[in-house]
Amino acid sequence: xxxxxxxxxxxxxxxxxxxxxxxxxxxxxxxxxxxxxxxxxxxxxxxxxxxxxxxxxxxxxxxxxxxxxxxxxxxxxxxxxxxxxxxxxxxxxxxxxxxxxxxxxxxxxxxxxxxxxxxxxxxxxxxxxxxxxxxxxxxxxxxxxxxxxxxxxxxxxxxxxxxxxxxxxxxxxxxxxxxxxxxxxxxxxxxxxxxxxxxxxxxxxxxxxxxxxxxxxxxxxxxxxxxxxxxxxxxxxxxxxxxxxxxxxxxxxxxxxxxxxxxxxxxxxxxxxxxxxxxxxxxxxxxxxxxxxxxxxx
Amino acid sequence: xxxxxxxxxxxxxxxxxxxxxxxxxxxxxxxxxxxxxxxxxxxxxxxxxxxxxxxxxxxxxxxxxxxxxxxxxxxxxxxxxxxxxxxxxxxxxxxxxxxxxxxxxxxxxxxxxxxxxxxxxxxxxxxxxxxxxxxxxxxxxxxxxxxxxxxxxxxxxxx
Numbered sequence: 001x002x003x004x005x006x007x008x009x010x011x012x013x014x015x016x017x018x019x020x021x022x023x024x025x026x027x028x029x030x031x032x033x034x035x036x037x038x039x040x041x042x043x044x045x046x047x048x049x050x051x052x053x054x055x056x057x058x059x060x061x062x063x064x065x066x067x068x069x070x071x072x073x074x075x076x077x078x079x080x081x082x083x084x085x086x087x088x089x090x091x092x093x094x095x096x097x098x099x100x101x102x103x104x105x106x107x108x109x110x111x112x113x114x115x116x117x118x119x120x121x122x123x124x125x126x127x128x129x130x131x132x133x134x135x136x137x138x139x140x141x142x143x144x145x146x147x148x149x150x151x152x153x154x155x156x157x158x159x160x161x162x163x164x165x166x167x168x169x170x171x172x173x174x175x176x177x178x179x180x181x182x183x184x185x186x187x188x189x190x191x192x193x194x195x196x197x198x199x200x201x202x203x204x205x206x207x208x209x210x211x212x213x214x215x216x217x218x219x220x221x222x223x224x225x226x227x228x229x230x231x232x233x234x235x236x237x238x239x240x241x242x243x244x245x246x247x248x249x250x251x252x253x254x255x256x257x258x259x260x261x262x263x264x265x266x267x268x269x270x271x272x273x274x275x276x277x278x279x280x281x282x283x284x285x286x287x288x289x290x291x292x293x294x295x296x297x298x
Numbered sequence: 299x300x301x302x303x304x305x306x307x308x309x310x311x312x313x314x315x316x317x318x319x320x321x322x323x324x325x326x327x328x329x330x331x332x333x334x335x336x337x338x339x340x341x342x343x344x345x346x347x348x349x350x351x352x353x354x355x356x357x358x359x360x361x362x363x364x365x366x367x368x369x370x371x372x373x374x375x376x377x378x379x380x381x382x383x384x385x386x387x388x389x390x391x392x393x394x395x396x397x398x399x400x401x402x403x404x405x406x407x408x409x410x411x412x413x414x415x416x417x418x419x420x421x422x423x424x425x426x427x428x429x430x431x432x433x434x435x436x437x438x439x440x441x442x443x444x445x446x447x448x449x450x451x452x453x454x455x456x457x
Contacts, residue, residue: 028346037344043316044349050313051360056385056449058357124355201354209357209384 006084020221057210072215078108117204128203142284146177153295174291190268321359327366331393368410386446
């Protein structure tokens with residue numbers, strides 16, 4: 001499979017953008033149903049995006065404007081790039097990168113968000129950026145440890161080989177540890193400390209307007225696809241060989257993960273920064289360490 | 299080209315009508331209107347099915363909902379917040395206070411009415427107005443939002 005296909009069509013832009021919007025809608029819809037509301041129609045994220053892109057944002061100082069354009073674009077590009085490395089189709093193992101590149105690309109978006117928060121020079125943006133940075137460190141410890149356990153257990157850094165070779169015990173524990181990390185990476189309750197609406201408004205995004213916010217919403221949608229896709233593609237060891245079947249299975253599994261994460265988010269309240277970090281250092285890291293120990297001795 | 303342009307304009311107008319985000323500002327009111335306004339966001343009235351979202355930052359908002367008679371303390375904040383909202387934007391005055399000053403008129407600390415400082419598009423009278431009256435006012439504001447000029451991506455003038 002040529003890499004332009006992975007980047008532009010599946011699982012790149014053509015798949016990731018509508019799928020990301022579908023996931024954003026599903027999140028809001030399930031939350032609404034849990035609160036016995038009707039919730040937004042399914043095209044809501046698309047119209048939000050169109051509206052934001054065609055607003056007339058206020059002029060910023062010329063040095064700032066270029067960063068407001070480049071940081072979301074960098075985050076969007078890197079996140080779509082990380083998607084192309086996911087081991088969904090059997091032939092996609094020949095993509096250029098491996099686990100190390102995936103982790104590097106998926107971490108670009110949080111770094112851009114931190115920079116955007118400090119760039120805004122607003123107190124809410126800066127508090128949001130500090131929280132995002134703290135939590136990124138806290139959550140990456142279990143995230144990377146779990147990925148190391150998977151790589152060690154399957155004897156390879158290639159995501160396709162991890163997906164097909166990882167032994168069941170390690171895979172189950174490591175994927176659970178990875179699932180622990182998703183609410184914080186997607187800024188969901190109970191770990192929505194970084195964007196904490198009603199508390200610090202929108203965190204790092206408080207001062208963004210018009211297309212600056214629209215681009216970031218799009219990046220967030222693709223982040224949903226990439227991170228739920230990582231677990232969805234590592235959870236199933238076998239591939240049918242039929243590209244369409246594999247793609248549909250992957251999409252369905254991703255949507256199931258969205259439902260699980262949203263139900264957890266709807267049932268919980270926001271923790272404090274210290275509690276959230278402690279949770280990840282203690283329980284998240286503990287689980288990931290268990291996966292590592294299991295991969296060493298089993 | 300003409301047909302394409304008008305499709306784009308239609309799409310943008312429709313998208314605006316389907317995703318109006320609100321910013322709520324109390325300019326020295328008694329909190330009565332604010333309670334009624336927040337009732338619109340509860341499951342009973344559920345404005346999210348119309349795409350409406352209450353935003354914490356004026357930079358994200360399309361509709362500014364103001365309650366209260368505009369006191370000396372809040373006037374500067376009101377003007378800053380109005381200036382921070384990106385165009386197109388619409389202002390809804392909730393309750394009788396922003397329209398006339400209501401019982402607070404002629405008080406030395408009240409500098410309103412609201413339209414002395416920012417242009418007001420919709421008035422929702424009442425002390426306080428019921429949530430369904432506020433919803434009607436917001437629906438009216440959405441119609442006005444749709445008729446504002448459409449610009450291209452990034453706010454370049456277009457049509």
